[in-house]
Amino acid sequence: MVEAGTSNGRSEARMAAYKFDKMGYFTVTLENGQVWKQVDGDTTEAHWKKPPSSYVVEIAPGFLKSYNFSVKGVPGLFKVLRVS
Numbered sequence: 001m002v003e004a005g006t007s008n009g010r011s012e013a014r015m016a017a018y019k020f021d022k023m024g025y026f027t028v029t030l031e032n033g034q035v036w037k038q039v040d041g042d043t044t045e046a047h048w049k050k051p052p053s054s055y056v057v058e059i060a061p062g063f064l065k066s067y068n069f070s071v072k073g074v075p076g077l078f079k080v081l082r083v084s
Helices: none
Strands: 011-019 026-030 037-039 057-060 066-071 074-082
Touching: 037 066
Parallel strands: none
Antiparallel strands: 011 026, 011 057, 026 037, 037 074, 057 066, 066 074
16 A cells, blocks of 8 residues: 555655645645545644645554554644545
């Protein structure tokens, strides 16, 4: 699922695009083509304002088939699922 890139199943990639739905949950497309969606019910809110390419994300295996998604240099840990 997550492409190898760093140790312990963690992967790093730069964002290519992001969008927020009407509830404030995000969907992120990475430069490698992967698409990740924030899990409904996650209580952490993203407040990104910069161009997507300025953000580097780290994705690591989480609990119950979800993944932990963080953005380097930005506070917050998000629960996500891979869409494609």
